[in-house]
Structures are given as C-alpha cells and as structure tokens.
Amino acid sequence: MPDKSTLRLRNTLGGRVEPFQPGSADEVRMYTCGLTVYARGHIGNFRTFVAQDILRRYLRFKGYRVLQAMNFTDVDDKTIRGAAEAGEPLRDYTTRYIEEFFDDADALGIERAEHYPRATDQEYVEAMIRLVERLLENGIAYEAGGSIYFRVTGFPRYGQLSGAAASDRLAGARVDSDEYDKEDAQDFVLWKAAKDGEPVWEAPFGPGRPGWHLECSAMGLELLGSGFDLHCGGVDLVFPHHENEIAQSEAATGEPFVRHWFHCEHLLVDGRKMSKSLGNQFTVRELLEEGFAPAAIRHLLASVHYRQQLNFTKAGLRQAEVAISRVDEFLRRSDEAAARSGASSDDAELPAEAVAALVRFEEALDDDLNTSKALAEVFIALKEGNRALHSPEGAVEAAGWAAAIRRMNSVFGSFEMSPGQESAGDMEGPPDLEALIRERQEARERRDFARADEIRDGLAARGILLEDSSSGTIWRRRED
Ligand code: AMP
Ligand code: ZN
Numbered sequence: 491m492p493d494k495s496t497l498r499l500r501n502t503l504g505g506r507v508e509p510f511q512p513g514s515a516d517e518v519r520m521y522t523c524g525l526t527v528y529a530r531g532h533i534g535n536f537r538t539f540v541a542q543d544i545l546r547r548y549l550r551f552k553g554y555r556v557l558q559a560m561n562f563t564d565v566d567d568k569t570i571r572g573a574a575e576a577g578e579p580l581r582d583y584t585t586r587y588i589e590e591f592f593d594d595a596d597a598l599g600i601e602r603a604e605h606y607p608r609a610t611d612q613e614y615v616e617a618m619i620r621l622v623e624r625l626l627e628n629g630i631a632y633e634a635g636g637s638i639y640f641r642v643t644g645f646p647r648y649g650q651l652s653g654a655a656a657s658d659r660l661a662g663a664r665v666d667s668d669e670y671d672k673e674d675a676q677d678f679v680l681w682k683a684a685k686d687g688e689p690v691w692e693a694p695f696g697p698g699r700p701g702w703h704l705e706c707s708a709m710g711l712e713l714l715g716s717g718f719d720l721h722c723g724g725v726d727l728v729f730p731h732h733e734n735e736i737a738q739s740e741a742a743t744g745e746p747f748v749r750h751w752f753h754c755e756h757l758l759v760d761g762r763k764m765s766k767s768l769g770n771q772f773t774v775r776e777l778l779e780e781g782f783a784p785a786a787i788r789h790l791l792a793s794v795h796y797r798q799q800l801n802f803t804k805a806g807l808r809q810a811e812v813a814i815s816r817v818d819e820f821l822r823r824s825d826e827a828a829a830r831s832g833a834s835s836d837d838a839e840l841p842a843e844a845v846a847a848l849v850r851f852e853e854a855l856d857d858d859l860n861t862s863k864a865l866a867e868v869f870i871a872l873k874e875g876n877r878a879l880h881s882p883e884g885a886v887e888a889a890g891w892a893a894a895i896r897r898m899n900s901v902f903g904s905f906e907m908s909p910g911q912e913s914a915g916d917m918e919g920p921p922d923l924e925a926l927i928r929e930r931q932e933a934r935e936r937r938d939f940a941r942a943d944e945i946r947d948g949l950a951a952r953g954i955l956l957e958d959s960s961s962g963t964i965w966r967r968r969e970d
Contacts, residue, residue, distance in 0.1 A: 491553050492551060492552045492553060492852055493552075494515075494552045494553060494554065495509065496852075496853075496856045497509070497510045497548075497552060497855075497856050498510065498856060498857060498858055499750065499752060499858055499859065500752075500797065500858050501750050501751055501752075502651060502728060502732075502751035502752070502753050503650065503651050503748075503750070503751045505653075507857075507858045510720075510750060511749070512554070512719035512720070512749065512750075513717060513718075513719060513749065516553075516554060516555055517554060517555045517556070517557060518549050518554045518555070518556050518557070518719045518720055519557050519714040519715065519718040519719045519720070520542075520545075520546065520549075520556055520557065520558045520559075520714075520718075520719060520720040520721075520722065521558070521559050521560075521706070521709070521710045521713075521714055521718060521720070521721045521722070521748075522539075522542050522558065522559070522560040522603070522721075522722045522723065523560075523561065523706055523722070523723040523727055523731070524560040524561045524562050524563070524591075524606070525562060525563070525587070525588075525591055526563040526566060526568060526569065527562050527563065527564050527569060527584040527587035527588050527591070528566075528568040528569045528571075528572040528583075528584070528587065529572075529587060529766055530587060530590045530591075530594070530773050530775065531587075531590075531591055531594060531773070531774075532764055532765075532766065532771035532772060532773050533757060533764065533771070533772050533773065533774060533777070533787065533791065533802065534724075534756060534757040534763065534764030534765065534771065534802075535724075536594065536595075536598060536600075536774060536787075536791060537724075537754065537756070537757040537791045537800065538722075538723065538724040538754040539595065539598075539600055540598060540600065540788055540791040540792055541722075541754040541791075541792070541796040541859075542722045542752075542754070543598075543599075543600045543601055543903070544792055544796075544859065544861060544901060544902070544903075545720075545722070545752065545859060546558060546601055547601065547900065547901045547903065548855050548859065548901050550900075551855075551900055551901050556604075557604050557714065558603035558604050558605070559603060559604065559605040559606075559607060559709060559710065559713040559714060560603040560605070560606055561606070561607050561608070561609065561705060561706060561709050562584070562588055562591075562606065562607070562608045562609070563609055563702060563705065564580070564581070564584035564588070564608045564609050564610050565580065565584075565609050565610050565689060565699055565700070566702050569583065569584055570687075570688055570689070574687065580610070580689055581610065584608075584610075588606075588608075590775075593775070594773070594774035594775060597774055597778065597784040598774060598784055598787060598788045598791075599784070599785075599788060599903045599904070599907055605713050607705075607709045607712075607713065609700060609705040610689070613712075614705065614708055614709055614712065615691050615700065617708040617709070617711070617712045618681075618700045618704045618705060618708040619691070619693045619694070620708075621680075621704065621707060621708050621711070621738065621739075621742050622638055622680050622681050622693070622695060622704070623694060623695070624742040625638075625640065625680065625738060625741055625742050626638065626695060628741060628742065629644070630644040630645060630741045631680055632673065633695060633696070634671035634672055634673070635670075635671030635683060636683030636684070636696055636698065637668075637669070637671065637672075637679055637680075637681060637682050637683040637698065638679070638680045638681040638695055638696075638698075639669075639672045639673070639677040639678065639679055639680060640677055640678050640679075640680055640734070640737060640738055640741070641673065641674070641677055642674065642676045642677050642678070642737065643674065644741070645737045645740070645741050647736075647737075647740070648733065648737050649733065650733075650736065651728060651729070651732055651733050651736055651751060652728050652729035652730075652732075652733045654729050654733070668682070668683075668685070678701065678703060678730065678734050679701040680700070680701050680703075680704050680738065681693065681695065681696075681698045681699070681700060681701060681704070682698050682699050682700075682701055683696065683697075683698045684696075684697040684698045684699070702731070703730070703731055703734040703735055703738065704738065706731070706735050707735045707738050707739040707742075707747070710735075710739070710747070710748070711739060711743070711747075716739075716743050716745045716746075716747065717745055717746050717747070717748070717749060718747075718748055718749070719748075719749050719750060720748070720749070720750045720751075720752060721735075721747075721748040721750070721751050721752070722751075722752040722753070722754070723753060723754070724753065724754050724755075724756065725753045725754065725755055725756060726756070726763075727753070728751075728753055732751065735747065736748070753797075754796045754797075755796060755797055755798055755799045755800070756799055756800075757791070757799075757800050757801075757802050758799050758800065758801045758802065759771075759772075759801070759802050760801075761801065764802065772802070774787060777807070781952060781953060781954075782804075782807050782811065783811055783814065783907075784907060785810075785811075785814045785904045785905070785907040786807050786808075786810040786811040786814055786904075787807065787810075788903065788904040788907070789810040789813060789814055789902075789904040790802075790806050790807055790809075790810040792861050792865075792902060792904065793810065793861065793862060793865055794861070794862055795858075795859070795860055795861060795862050796859060796861070797858070808966070813869075814904060814905060815923060815924055816872060817868065817869075817872055817895065817905045818905055818906055818924075819924045820872055820875050820876055820879070820888075820892070820895075821892050821895065821896070821905065821906060823879060824875060824879060824885075824888040824889055824891070824892040825889075825892070827879055827884075827885040827888055827889075828885050828886070828888070828889040828892075830885065831885040831886065839886070839890055840890045840893060840894055841874075841887050841890045841891065843874060844871060844874070844890050844891050844893075844894040845894075847867045847870055847871050847874075847894055848867075848894055848897060848898070850867050851864050851867040851868075851898050854866075854867065855901065861902075864898070864901070864902075865902070867898065868895055868898050868899075868902070868905075871891050871894050871895045871898070872891075872895065874891050875888050875891030875892060875895070876888075878891060923949075923954065923965055926945050926948075926949065927956065927963050927965065929941075929945060930942045930945040930946060930956070930963070931963065933945070949965070954966070
C-alpha cells in the first residue's frame with residue numbers, strides 16, 4: 491500500500507509546497523467549484539476538472555476514500571439573463587447545461603463526485619439563509635438597500651489566501667450598479683435584494699437571491715463540515731471568490747474553513763485565457779465531432795503540471811493521439827503475447843525495473859502532483875515493454891510492464907479509454923487507426939490492392955492521411 495505521508499502539495503494558503511495532511515487518516519473531504527451553467531463548459535474549464543480528477547484518483551491510489559462535492563452555480567446574472575433570453579424557466583435552462591457537463595465529463599473519464607449540489611436546491615438555499623443570519627448576528631454583515639453585505643474591514647484576516655493588498659482589492663472590486671448602497675467598495679454581497687424579473691426566495695432579512703460566493707461556503711460546510719481538507723478551483727477563483735468564501739465561513743463558524751487550497755493554472759489559446767467572453771473556446775463536443783479522441787483531450791490536459799499554463803493547439807492534440815495509440819497498441823499486443831504464451835497479464839510478476847518505475851511515478855506525483863514527470867515513467871515502461879515484446883521469451887516480462895502501465899493509468903485514465911461516442915452524442919467514433927493500418931498492410935501483402943485502397947480512401951475521407959515508408963506506415967491528420 492502506498493505511503494500517504496509522502497504526498498506534498500502546494501497550498502495556496504501560505505504559498506508553500508507542504509505535506510498534505512487531511513483531518514482523518516483514511517478520508518479526504520474535497521470541494522470543487524463547478525460550472526456556472528449558462529453555457530456548455532469549454533476545455534479550459536475541463537483542464538481544471540481533469541486536474542482535480544487526477545488529484546482525486548491519486549488520493550485513491552494512495553489509499554484514501556474521497557468524499558467530493560462539486561456545485562453547479564445555477565443562479566447568477568448570466569444564468570438569469572440566459573434563461574430570460576431563451577424564454578425558459580431558469581431551472582430548465584440550467585439543467586440542459588448540467589446534462590451537457592455530464593456528457594463531456596463522462597467522455598473525458600472524469601470520476602463522479604459524491605455530491606452535485608445546485609445553488610437553487612431548496613436545502614442549500616436554506617443553508618445559505620442560515621449562514622447570512624449568523625453573519626448578521628455576529629455583526630459582520632449589514633443591510634443596505636434591501637441587500638445584505640459582508641463588511642470586509644470587520645474580518646482582519648481578509649487577504650490571507652490571495653495576499654492582495656487592500657489597494658489591489660479595491661481596484662479589483664467591481665461595484666455593480668445595484669450595489670451602490672454598500673459601506674465600502676470592497677464589501678461583497680451575500681444576499682441580493684429582490685428585483686423584477688429575477689427569481690426570489692423569502693428570507694427573515696428580506697426577499698432576494700443569494701450572491702455567488704455564498705453558495706460554496708454553505709454547501710461546503712453542509713456537506714463536508716467545518717475545516718474540511720481540500721478546496722479546488724482554477725486560479726481565477728483565488729480572488730475574490732475563495733477569499734470571500736473564507737471570510738464569510740470563518741466569520742460565521744469561528745473555525746478555520748479549509749485546510750488546503752489547490753488551484754489549477756489556466757488553459758490558454760494564443761497566449762490568452764480560454765474563456766467564453768473572449769470567444770476563443772473549444773468544447774469537448776466540438777473536438778470530438780472533429781474526430782479527436784476523448785483520450786487525446788484528457789491526455790493533453792493532464793500532460794502539463796497543473797501549476798503551469800498550458801497553451802492549447804490542435805497539433806498538441808494530434809501528438810497526444812499518437813502517444814495514446816502507441817501505449818494502447820503495446821497493451822493490446824502484450825495481452826495477445828501473454829495469451830499465446832499461456833501467461834496472464836493479471837498475475838504478471840513485475841520486473842524489478844518496473845517496480846522502480848512505479849516508485850519514481852509515485853515520487854513524481856508526491857511532489858506536488860507532477861504529472862509530466864509521472865507520464866515520463868509511462869513512456870519508459872512503454873519502451874521497455876516493447877523491447878521485451880520483441881525478444882524471444884519476453885512475453886512474461888512485457889506483461890509485467892503492461893501491468894505497471896495499467897497501475898499508472900489508474901491515475902491518468904487516458905489509456906485504454908473507450909471512444910466515448912455514446913456520451914458524446916451519436917456521431918461516428920474515431921477509427922481504430924492501428925487496426926486499420928494493419929489490415930491494409932495485410933491486404934497489400936496478399937496483393938488485395940482494392941481493399942488496401944478502400945481503407946486508405948476511407949481514412950482520407952475522414953481527414954487522416956497514411957504515409958508509407960521503408961520503416962512502415964504512419965498516419966497524420968490533414969492540416970486544414
Ligand atoms: P466558471 O464556470 O467560470 O465558474 O468556471 C468553472 C471552473 O473552470 C473554475 O474552477 C474556473 O477557475 C475554471 N476555469 C475557467 N476558465 C479556465 C481556463 N481557461 N483554464 C483553466 N480553468 C478554467
Ligand atoms: Zn465556488
């Protein structure tokens with residue numbers, strides 16, 4: 491069983507890479523800020539969700555149980571506006587994007603969380619109302635113009651997460667036109683006064699709707715308890731969202747809110763953050779419709795350390811496809827060789843070098859979840875496995891390397907993925923290229939050129955070009 495105590499992660503709170511120490515020896519309570527459901531999530535969002543999934547899988551690899559909650563923000567300015575424009579009830583409008591989120595998350599092999607609370611679920615609205623009541627009782631929240639605000643100067647530890655100087659915070663504080671009653675520009679809204687055309691909930695302090703930050707505090711405290719272990723999101727959430735979550739939670743409970751904060755860097759396009767407002771986004775579905783494999787998207791998103799920015803390109807996706815097909819092909823051939831030799835890959839004895847590779851794999855992930863270093867071990871195992879496969883009597887050793895790769899893949903999850911076309915809609919899935927290339931080769935060897943050409947033309951029609959050379963056939967995607 492892997493050693494839990496060796497895992498070190500950077501904690502945004504304090505800014506250091508430090509031992510990850512949950513409150514319990516066996517269980518990690520983890521909260522992840524989910525989508526604002528007014529549009530289909532883009533692969534920038536999914537970079538963060540895949541990083542969180544790798545973290546979750548690695549915690550399980552280490553032997554923890556994980557109790558994870560991921561919210562859906564289904565009431566805010568954007569969802570309200572979107573539903574009004576679509577002429578639909580808010581709940582119906584947002585449910586559509588939640589379903590699409592699950593389609594994409596399933597296609598990418600993201601493990602399901604234990605809880606998916608929605609901000610408009612009655613039980614969480616009630617939890618939010620209770621939280622605001624406590625803050626009013628503690629005198630740190632105040633009413634102005636029918637809304638309830640949090641008085642930032644009343645919470646001296648404000649800024650502990652983002653380290654933002656008060657002047658920066660002021661510059662960053664957006665004063666919405668409907669918030670001009672607040673005492674101080676950096677105060678943030680907990681409860682927005684009822685407005686015409688907006689959903690409204692009754693509360694002892696007046697009718698209205700929750701502010702955005704409030705939901706994650708209420709849901710986190712409700713589902714995971716005070717002082718839970720891990721809170722995750724993209725770096726754009728550090729300030730103000732997570733800073734405000736800490737302030738309102740700790741001012742209400744008097745206890746530390748979260749032990750460990752984990753933030754993922756952005757996915758960029760041409761050097762700019764992928765975002766819906768810039769219009770530079772790609773969705774998982776769009777990329778699948780172009781014929782990219784979900785495994786390639788997952789692999790690309792996971793291949794760079796979560797604290798480094800990652801510039802998205804389709805060339806990067808194509809490289810990921812090649813990497814995946816090499817590993818998948820080895821695993822398939824190793825199973826075949828093992829079956830022929832009567833060995834089973836399940837009971838394969840791991841060669842000592844494979845055990846060492848697994849140790850290095852774990853060391854890399856223990857070191858602040860260094861996925862790029864850990865992935866290098868997969869490719870070392872691949873090289874050694876292929877070498878074993880080509881040597882006589884090497885089937886058992888190859889099976890050992892295959893077993894090591896499969897163990898690593900319990901964290902990466904991008905190899906041996908099903909094509910995922912059911913969840914991505916009813917389009918045709920990506921072709922099994924290696925199998926088709928082999929079949930074409932066999933057709934050529936038996937001089938069945940009609941069949942060989944049929945395969946080549948079929949792939950060309952799907953934008954995949956085959957190139958023959960003395961060392962074999964390779965494929966590439968046609969540049970558009
Ligand atoms: P939102 O729906 O905007 O609240 O975002 C959902 C999650 O995706 C949050 O954790 C964001 O920080 C994250 N996110 C948004 N854009 C990107 C991006 N370009 N790269 C990485 N994460 C992102
Ligand atoms: Zn949140």
